[in-house]
Amino acid sequence: MIHQYEGKATYNGERLYLDKTELIQAGFQPGVRYSTRTDDSLIELSISETGSNRVSQKQRKDRVIPIIDKTGFDIREALADCKHIIVTIHFGRVTIKGIKSTAEQLKKQIVNHTSEKQTDLTTISFCAGAGISSSALVAAGFKEVAAVEYNPKEGRESKFSDIYLQNHNDTIMFNVPMQHLKANDLPAADVWVATLDCV
Structure with a gap:
């Protein structure tokens, strides 16, 4: 499981889980489709009408929080041995960079x-x-x-x-x-x- 904040443990990259309200500002509304691309220790999520993944949600008091929750061999492989991650949210794109021990x-x-x-x-x-x-x-x-x-x-x-x-x-x-x-x-x-x- 990946936490959404820099400096948190990654649990060996078994799962990607983001629940941030900032995702809405970046266009990742609940129900929106997105695609996933991995490259070495980098994961990129991009909004795409033909994407195979869909943003889900959870209710927190009177707010709806968008959730990106994804498992898969490509994510496990990209984040294997990473001790920390850096999450950057852009409009239409989220990048997750795995940081390995020097x-x-x-x-x-x-x-x-x-x-x-x-x-x-x-x-x-x-x-x-x-x-x-x-x-x-x-x-x-x-x-x-x-x-x-x-x-x-x-x-x-x-x-x-x-x-x-x-x-x-x-x-x-x-x-x-x-x-x-x-x-x-x-x-x-x-x-x-x-x-x-x-x-």
Whole structure:
């Protein structure tokens, strides 16, 4: 099942379900016919007199809400492995774009090019702070192997790096100015991430 708001889970793309009043403004009145086209992780619904689908409806208090409710192999295939979706409503057309995990996509590309077994992609974060961006990377499917954090303006250079290690205790922390590091000081990683510097 697909929810109609960006950022919601997709339940592996088993079903498409939209119930938005904005559909009426776009011409998707209850009873109107529409066609469906899928392309990779994009689904496009277009109003069409010869379309094989029809907009249904539900009653909510004194309002009629149009509903697009569709299942099918093409939708499941287009949204397979998508973690989030973006729904855009235009006049006469609705587009649903599936967003796949960045780490998962990169893993597939690496496996396809090297024929190696799929493993977690690794990262190193610079200006890591207390580890908020690192937590986002881990949630996206990466494995953080090292971080660099040094902030003498706080009066104690290790203030943020100590907090970081409480949340990422299996990561190597370099509590030194990054310009003091050489590339071969760091462990191997697939991605280097530089977050915004505090200044």
